[in-house]
Amino acid sequence: MVSGEGFIVSVSKVEVVAPELPMQEHWLPLSNLDLLIPPLDFSVFICYKNPSSMSFPSMVGSLKNALAQALVYYYPLAGEVVTNSTGEPELFCSNRGVDFVEAVADVELHRLNMYNPDDTIEGKLVPKKKHGVLAVQATGLKCGSLVVACALDHRIGDAYSANMFLVSWAEIAQPNKPIISAHPCFRRSLLFPRRPPSIDHPSLHDMYAPMAALPPPKFGVQSEPLISRIYYVTSDHLNRMQALASSNGVKRTRLQSFSAFLWKTVAEAAAAGVDGQRKVVAKMGVVVDGRKRLSNGDKNMGSYFGNVLSIPYGGKQVEELVEKPLSWVAEKVHEFLEMGVTEEHFLGLVDWVEAHRPVPGVARIYCGHENEEGPRFVVSSGQRFPVSKVDFGWGKPVFASYHFPWGGDAGYVMPMPSPIGNGDWLVYMHLFEGLLSFMESKDPQVFKPFSWDYVLSRH
Template structure:
């Protein structure tokens, strides 16, 4: 790849840490225990990464002064977002709870011997993982601010998924930027767990037993085959024109499918085609789509809608579909999009989320997990799509301008793939897509769908 895609050898740059400290909330906080909700308890211990790239600022701010702004604002925003300053500790029955003790956030300052335009964002395995996104070692939240050779800046965070979903993390990131600019916090967080209390008596739909499983019922993990494929991460962009084309192909009979349903259906067909190309013995493939329950749980109740709109925690479900590899490959995109719509339909209701809360309650204190995460690939290739269309990168402005690029980074460690489409920073309707899939799947997608999935380059992001 030429310099527009990151430059030859840009992956070889060295990151030197110059400072490590712990940033705690600026006000003393009363120590107390904050329980996780039933929906939080469905998450395994996973850390989620997110990063933002800033061009050299026009105000001639030094790296030290920008790091100072970040730390000062962080100490202030942790007063209201105190869960991110705490620690996860098991309670007497072994369930994790947040000890809100203002332990603080590990904050690393570093220098990377690379220019922003040479940062190969298409391959985050080489340039982001273990270099620019911090490995969280303590607490719930960690930050790394990295100065680039050109004067640019990367601000990256890792957070414990058991404490926050992407909606909550987005809320925090925007609040942090607002505080840095001395603005009031537009959405103060709510930790009101009673919003997600189980019903008495509970009511559980049998379909939930197909989606989630207590960890005690999981089969023992199998050792990977020595020559087996492995998951890799890549970032692409998809033009608005291609998205519209996929949507019209998926909506041929007048049933208009969403862009997310159309994109997911296209990707599912590609994964099925990859399985056939590799002569895989596995004949089945599964795809899950993450559903946020905040609007589903309110159903027209304006007061509850405003409470759920600021709720900080996980409000997610992970429905999935199972189809024959051959059928997905042979049928039209419209047929596949209908199948995606069908399995989503059952999970986008208030009753589904209330039932899921009740299902967890019935299995506590044994922890449970989404089936597609832990053994989704047992019968064949599996992956999950999580919409990042609310990703507010343009609002994460700490006072030196909007980021030129931002993305989640989530090589999540399950045996299923993970894909997150986000709005492109170009603001023209394009998408940027973080993909964590098997190498064989990525190779087939690049060979057969290069008109849709374009490798993310510095040229596209106007970093040149």
């Protein structure tokens, strides 16, 4: 039993859900791109408003039955990560199954403070993965609403992979949709290194380094704690950012425009010395999915389950980011992104990891140096988060978000589509508390704390 902001979560049952048709035990190596991911879990939680047609026990039963079937297709999720003889992580497809937690919370959906997920979600509505690769929790609320949450080992898959699994799981649960629309691909040969390897591209050495050559990421060690917040940003404000970020006939994407706006805002906070010390350089990375870059006519890449990520980044003087117009900042975002959006970059990254194995590599944006000053953060993209497709048979979600208080000393930002489908965004931010306070006070019309009035009145 755990307590949250004025409510208590009571665990009623914990069991292991195994695949309906177990496979023969076997080993599945992690790809070179998986090996770039440190041992971290990320979570996603999905809220359903009072599905009156079904009781909590019947919904849980449906979730478990569908999960057992989904694990036949997604069999690695029923396995365990172990360390092999070279000291590298490897996936043992053991058919162990997935820990499934049933819980009840004495709170109504509209009373959950989603603006502050550290108090409402962390350790309460999202499971703490203790075994295996995946953990699931279903929590029934006082009003009859339901929260479904998952915690996944990031070394096994990225957000794209989690999205595929969630959609397949939901499709299987629906009574009139017995088959899944897309089958996951676990062919590690799609990410085999080249012979001979080619790691001469300067972007590889600018963006990544062997762990032995850098101070390790300071997981769990910060001078100031990073905290999580969820905001909603309206389509009108996103359109204005895009207009200001575009110039000379070049239209920037919404993600590039928002990232530029955020980079500039973080620089303004650093220039103002919000943590008591003026900083000189602000660094921002943007997560790039390499599936389209590596597809080369192979349809399997579009359904590949694993990590296919790179994190190009840029660092600029704080004063420069503050003084220059948003269009200039957006141009700098575009420039450093260009280094990480090509097929050659991803092929080279696979080769780069191979050249340094078994020494693990790490994205430089995550590793600060004692002689470097300034904030660092990463912007991911949850725009493909399939909120409307995660319907287990009792209606579409009214709210869903990733949750990733990852413990490093670099910030993390994840923009996602609003469940309303009107072009607005929900934005999960894991940043320093002083920085978030600065952003809210400087641009309160942009960074609006999430409230249930935003979605429940529209459902």
